Amino acid sequence: MCFLLPAFLFIHTLRAQTQDIDSLTRITEVAKEDTNKVKALVMLSFKLMVAGEYVRSFSTIEQIIPLSEKLDFKIGLANAYATKGLLYQYQGDYPKALKNLLNSQEIFEKINSQKGIAYSLNNIGSIYVDMKDYTKALEYFDKTLALKKSLGDKKGIASTYNNIGIIYQEKATAGPNGTSFKNDALMALKYFSSASEIYRSHEYVEENAYIESNIGSIYLLQNKYDLSKSYLERSLKIFEENGAKDGIASAHINLGILAVKTGKMNVAKKHFETALSIATTIGNYTAKDCYEELYKFYLKQNDCKLALSNYRLFINYRDSLLNQENTKKVVQAQMNYEFDKKEQAAKLEQGIKDAAAREEKQKQMYIRNLFIGGFIVLLLLALFIYKSYHDKKQSNIQLEKMNKVIVEKNKNITDSINYAKRIQSALMTSEKYIDKTIDRLSKNK
Numbered sequence: 001m002c003f004l005l006p007a008f009l010f011i012h013t014l015r016a017q018t019q020d021i022d023s024l025t026r027i028t029e030v031a032k033e034d035t036n037k038v039k040a041l042v043m044l045s046f047k048l049m050v051a052g053e054y055v056r057s058f059s060t061i062e063q064i065i066p067l068s069e070k071l072d073f074k075i076g077l078a079n080a081y082a083t084k085g086l087l088y089q090y091q092g093d094y095p096k097a098l099k100n101l102l103n104s105q106e107i108f109e110k111i112n113s114q115k116g117i118a119y120s121l122n123n124i125g126s127i128y129v130d131m132k133d134y135t136k137a138l139e140y141f142d143k144t145l146a147l148k149k150s151l152g153d154k155k156g157i158a159s160t161y162n163n164i165g166i167i168y169q170e171k172a173t174a175g176p177n178g179t180s181f182k183n184d185a186l187m188a189l190k191y192f193s194s195a196s197e198i199y200r201s202h203e204y205v206e207e208n209a210y211i212e213s214n215i216g217s218i219y220l221l222q223n224k225y226d227l228s229k230s231y232l233e234r235s236l237k238i239f240e241e242n243g244a245k246d247g248i249a250s251a252h253i254n255l256g257i258l259a260v261k262t263g264k265m266n267v268a269k270k271h272f273e274t275a276l277s278i279a280t281t282i283g284n285y286t287a288k289d290c291y292e293e294l295y296k297f298y299l300k301q302n303d304c305k306l307a308l309s310n311y312r313l314f315i316n317y318r319d320s321l322l323n324q325e326n327t328k329k330v331v332q333a334q335m336n337y338e339f340d341k342k343e344q345a346a347k348l349e350q351g352i353k354d355a356a357a358r359e360e361k362q363k364q365m366y367i368r369n370l371f372i373g374g375f376i377v378l379l380l381l382a383l384f385i386y387k388s389y390h391d392k393k394q395s396n397i398q399l400e401k402m403n404k405v406i407v408e409k410n411k412n413i414t415d416s417i418n419y420a421k422r423i424q425s426a427l428m429t430s431e432k433y434i435d436k437t438i439d440r441l442s443k444n445k
Helices: 012-017 021-030 035-050 054-071 074-090 094-110 114-130 134-151 154-174 181-201 205-221 225-242 245-261 265-282 286-300 304-321 324-427 431-444
Strands: none
Touching (some): 021 035, 094 114, 114 154, 134 154, 154 205, 205 225, 245 286, 265 286, 286 304
């Protein structure tokens, strides 16, 4: 059995403050109603989930959601939905798991958190791994890996490497005698090793324990028992130190399989029963793997009654997890999300087109109004010029008429003066004539 690694936006940033569940619980009880409390609650819900305390984890999430909404803390809300989705996934309720993970993705998309989107894609891909839809899972993991590489998110890259490795590991497990087994096992080991290298370089011991458990399961498939035992026992120790019940159960299952292969049947039975006791208490789908291995164990022991009993339990768990109705609901949830997303994109595109059309219309109206305004100004200017020209022409005509009148009057005056002069000349005796007359009269005396 291998481990898929979930992803969260700020899980790693609080590690120094959150050593265990008890200390986290105390922090959240006295914390102010702010974003720091939301972060602590997210970490607490995650720790509770890993510890297999699903009821408390759900209860913690129900505190996160309203507080995040009140504070308008989108990242906290997105992480709450992500944890809730994973809880449903661990319980085998894939439709509800996908619904909550898609809610988380939608919030990250709204706030344009590329890191959050990458984590959402990673978590959704893990659901498809559980449902054995490896093509769909790889599609999501490839998108996740490309995005995380572009962001330089090393720890995120490591978790995605691990999850891709699990796809190849499950393919190898499904066909141990097939022609592709060797290649699938090598590919799985390659991705697990790449993930482990990153985690070790960042000293993430607990995360690396999951990777080493996965590596141990690959060596188990390859019948490299000593290497397998070394990795599995090392990871089990770390899981026990951190109270990671899912990890403890998985390690015991793999160690039980190893014990069966090496003929240590009593040791194997103990490992399987330990794993089953943990799996049933946490309600984890690990119980399915326990029943499957116990069925195989009792079959080897020729205990047909117990083999049949465990086989039936295994089938019940398997069918409840992978029933047709669940598959339909998951597909429907994905289709609804994609439809809503396309519809929103179409509305956005139409909105952009409408805005562009309005802008173009306004631009055309502006140009039209500018043209009309310019035309009116030119018309008024032409009318002004015409009126000025007309007024000037009329003034010139009036001046010409006045000049003619003045000239006529001047001529009349001149003629009158000349006429008066002639009359005056005719009426008045000349001085010479008077002198002659006086002289003549003087002589007659």
